[in-house]
């Protein structure tokens with residue numbers, strides 16, 4: 001029997017609405033939005049980006065998870081891993097009794113037909129989906145429509161004999177799931193490139209040919225099994241992880257187009273190169289909003305709130321760091337004191353950081369005079385966390401007068 005899969009909720013939206021509001025709503029954030037996205041207290045002014053926080057895909061995934069817990073109160077309910085990259089949201093689900101198959105404690109867990117498994121917003125691999133279906137579990141699939149759109153295109157590349165070249169993070173759940181779509185076709189291939197430096201190295205191979213061993217030494221872990229650069233880079237289709245930096249994805253797409261043009265010429269290009277924009281609109285809106293905020297307001301510093309392993313949050317921080325001192329904090333606790341801040345260092349050169357190593361810095365908040373702070377949050381950060389950041393910021397900035 002095919003598994004029971006819920007893809008459009010479980011008809012309990014209204015029943016869980018109050019619980020969701022209690023867990024994630026912020027009256028303060030509503031007030032700030034109503035005040036032209038500005039918060040003022042004493043010497044402090046906070047400018048909030050006009051698009052920030054929970055995106056439509058995350059909103060929906062969290063809603064479905066709450067509905068699933070409510071609907072299947074008597075059954076074991078699992079998540080394959082983090083539903084989104086926000087520890088507070090994951091902890092709330094844990095507290096509600098949802099178990100995480102990615103936890104070490106679940107390593108020996110055997111799933112069966114009585115179990116319910118929630119699939120996260122960034123989806124799961126084709127193989128994982130098959131294994132869960134084989135177990136007969138009831139599935140609550142929260143995979144975002146924007147991710148499904150990428151999958152559709154990658155699957156089509158494979159059907160048409162094109163290798164999917166994916167701009168993304170090779171270990172990110174979404175990119176692994178997207179890459180697996182290429183393998184639904186027997187000879188399907190994929191290659192993941194992380195940044196412009198990696199794209200440039202692949203483009204060199206396209207232009208010159210050869211260099212198979214060196215290529216596999218560098219990219220073997222990021223390519224489909226049996227990848228042969230000479231054969232598998234002859235026809236390529238570009239895709240992205242939905243949360244990458246839009247400008248970088250576009251540049252990488254152009255780098256590949258140019259390399260294919262130089263190798264095969266204009267007449268062959270349409271037969272050998274395809275590309276389409278797979279950055280999701282929510283990611284794009286948040287990136288645009290932060291640029292608009294930086295253009296509009298002179299700032300002393302920028303705070304970017306979100307999980308350190310949240311791709312879209314890291315990219316927001318990268319955009320900001322190129323313009324103004326920027327601190328990427330995981331949550332309000334990152335604001336340790338008026339002098340100390342715990343944060344993920346941001347390079348500011350447009351290159352997404354590869355590590356999530358946390359650092360503590362001092363002297364982040366001007367000690368006297370006016371303080372102008374820009375604020376945004378990644379797509380997996382709920383409003384209550386943003387509200388708590390504003391409250392703590394106000395406390396540390398003190399109520400001193402702007403002239404002090």
Ligand code: SF4
Nearest residue numbers: 055057144146242280
């Ligand atoms: S960031 Fe984009 S693709 Fe990811 S869940 Fe949100 S809307 Fe969907």
